[in-house]
Amino acid sequence: MIRFLLRRIGVVIPTFLGITLLAFSLIHLIPGDPILVMMGERHIDPEFYKLSMQKLGLDQPLYLQYWHYLTHALHGDLGVSVRSQVPVMQEFLTLFPATVELSICAMIFATIVGLGAGIIAAVKRGSVADHGVMGVALAGYSMPIFWWGLILIMVFSVQLGLTPVSGRIDLLYDVTPVTGLMLVDTLLAHDMDAFKSALEHLILPSIVLGTIPMAVIARMTRSSMLEVLREDYIRTARAKGLSTTRIVLVHGLRNALMPVVTVIGLQVGTLLAGAVLTETIFSWPGVGSWLINAIGARDYPVVQGGILLIATLIIFVNLLVDVLYGIINPRIRHAR
Amino acid sequence: MALLDIKNLSVEFGSSAHPFRAVSDVSLSVDAGEIVGIVGESGSGKSVTMLALMGLIDAPGRVTADALTFDGKDLLGMKARDKRKIVGRDISMIFQDALTSLNPAYTVGFQLAETLRQHTGLRGDALKKRALELLELVEIPDAKSRLSAYPHQLSGGMSQRVMIAMAIACNPRFLIADEPTTALDVTVQAQIMELLVSLQKSQGMGLILITHDLAVVSEVAQRVVVMYAGEVVEQSPIPTIFDTPRHPYTQALLSSIPEHSKGAARLNTLPGVVPGQFDRPTGCLLSPRCPYVQDRCRAEHPPLAPAHNALARCFFALDDAGKPVYG
Numbered sequence: 041m042i043r044f045l046l047r048r049i050g051v052v053i054p055t056f057l058g059i060t061l062l063a064f065s066l067i068h069l070i071p072g073d074p075i076l077v078m079m080g081e082r083h084i085d086p087e088f089y090k091l092s093m094q095k096l097g098l099d100q101p102l103y104l105q106y107w108h109y110l111t112h113a114l115h116g117d118l119g120v121s122v123r124s125q126v127p128v129m130q131e132f133l134t135l136f137p138a139t140v141e142l143s144i145c146a147m148i149f150a151t152i153v154g155l156g157a158g159i160i161a162a163v164k165r166g167s168v169a170d171h172g173v174m175g176v177a178l179a180g181y182s183m184p185i186f187w188w189g190l191i192l193i194m195v196f197s198v199q200l201g202l203t204p205v206s207g208r209i210d211l212l213y214d215v216t217p218v219t220g221l222m223l224v225d226t227l228l229a230h231d232m233d234a235f236k237s238a239l240e241h242l243i244l245p246s247i248v249l250g251t252i253p254m255a256v257i258a259r260m261t262r263s264s265m266l267e268v269l270r271e272d273y274i275r276t277a278r279a280k281g282l283s284t285t286r287i288v289l290v291h292g293l294r295n296a297l298m299p300v301v302t303v304i305g306l307q308v309g310t311l312l313a314g315a316v317l318t319e320t321i322f323s324w325p326g327v328g329s330w331l332i333n334a335i336g337a338r339d340y341p342v343v344q345g346g347i348l349l350i351a352t353l354i355i356f357v358n359l360l361v362d363v364l365y366g367i368i369n370p371r372i373r374h375a376r
Numbered sequence: 377m378a379l380l381d382i383k384n385l386s387v388e389f390g391s392s393a394h395p396f397r398a399v400s401d402v403s404l405s406v407d408a409g410e411i412v413g414i415v416g417e418s419g420s421g422k423s424v425t426m427l428a429l430m431g432l433i434d435a436p437g438r439v440t441a442d443a444l445t446f447d448g449k450d451l452l453g454m455k456a457r458d459k460r461k462i463v464g465r466d467i468s469m470i471f472q473d474a475l476t477s478l479n480p481a482y483t484v485g486f487q488l489a490e491t492l493r494q495h496t497g498l499r500g501d502a503l504k505k506r507a508l509e510l511l512e513l514v515e516i517p518d519a520k521s522r523l524s525a526y527p528h529q530l531s532g533g534m535s536q537r538v539m540i541a542m543a544i545a546c547n548p549r550f551l552i553a554d555e556p557t558t559a560l561d562v563t564v565q566a567q568i569m570e571l572l573v574s575l576q577k578s579q580g581m582g583l584i585l586i587t588h589d590l591a592v593v594s595e596v597a598q599r600v601v602v603m604y605a606g607e608v609v610e611q612s613p614i615p616t617i618f619d620t621p622r623h624p625y626t627q628a629l630l631s632s633i634p635e636h637s638k639g640a641a642r643l644n645t646l647p648g649v650v651p652g653q654f655d656r657p658t659g660c661l662l663s664p665r666c667p668y669v670q671d672r673c674r675a676e677h678p679p680l681a682p683a684h685n686a687l688a689r690c691f692f693a694l695d696d697a698g699k700p701v702y703g
Contacts, residue, residue: 273479276471277479282494
């Protein structure tokens, strides 16, 4: 198991370097710079412009700028936001829990609904339930997040008045941030009304963000399950006289889960990409909307740092998935 | 009364408008303590017959029978829930490919204990003890450490032993072995066969041995059923069938055994293959391949009829000299 882990970690290092290079070059490829954006339409004094660029170190050649970025990043220093003058890491840490909370809820929704739907579709293959589930999954997969979010807000928040329109919690409540996760913090404060409010605020964004992963998980579960149910050991399980439920959930699902877990891991990337849109629609104060604003303002340190942090996270999650894979599948764990 | 009684069992696949009969009107009965061999080439319906008996034929496959009783209980009309109490406990089955028949995600011990937990009241330490006992019964060396082994860590012969241990876990009264040694090395084949027969004797089980190896059948079985294209073509006691086959197909099967064709320059074979869904002949199903075929064979379908001391599905069943009796 240790060797397995070390080998996986070895792959991470080059990936990491690639990401820093990509994040750096992409943001520098966009025309304009922070000073130009900040000055807007106003006339810029060339002397002041030059001075400001010097102050930010943007007058240096690109390779030197990259080198500084890389060495500082390796020391854990991601720089200071050009706009707010707050360290990037600090801003990220304040906003990140909101994104985490939303992503976790979205993933819980996607996994529960996706797994359930996929299993039902596979077991009742060719039935109305199967076609129904797969139709919904296809629709979900093709859904533009932006449009889907607005439709849900219109129906459930505006017309039916069931859920709040935006934000994380009603303005009435003042919750001291401890973990940064609103659900946990309200519980820690023993404020059940606030907890209920936070939960209500989470429902729609979670569904919107979880829709695509849910569809992917449902389709993957179905095809993987169908394959597994044809295996010889399923016939053995039936010959043992086990109940259908046990055969499907114990003997089928465990083996069918392997590709599904990989897909769930890969969805974390999709999730963070989706979070940018979802957070914008629901005015969710997370890293998604933070990054969008930073790109608009050419806030180089925030964009470079933010992308690096998010990419690190995705790498870490994928590593976790690999480990989980080894736990589910004994053949991988024992492989040399 | 026989332990297992099958009357006119048929299995159909495909749409009801264009059904394909994989098994057609098979009748068979097996007593407690008896070993019956079912032989026939690939596609003759041997396995499908037994899967139907176990209730393992999935829709759209359809199973019909005039009678399908085990120990006097009607297996066909029984509720699925009640049938699960018999299948795996009183009737169990082992399969051809043991390596893929074990679930790769669970340990040997888990899979063994699962059967016991399903059908017996054993729990906790008693359950573990019984699982260990079973592995020792099927002569697995170092049984204790094997309990926590995963199937991919076992050899083919070892896996088949585990399958056998699982099958006999609840002291079944009837065991179906579907080509239990086909996927194994020759040396291991003999060991597994020996184990099966000794277990059958000590437990007094009825045993159906599906195989295409006539030599194996001749050594262990008391009776043999020969199947061809989903039908029983001959049923005969052993060793009679080896000296005086009554059906041309049985004769052809026997002459394809190398030991039986000593002196011949080439091994005798029957030309052609078992007819499939779209090339079923009218009349006798063997007629396109039969060396003794007559006009009547191509027009009429022969019934399974007594021929000397056996049953044969042939209008011109062979005499003691192995020649068809016309007339």
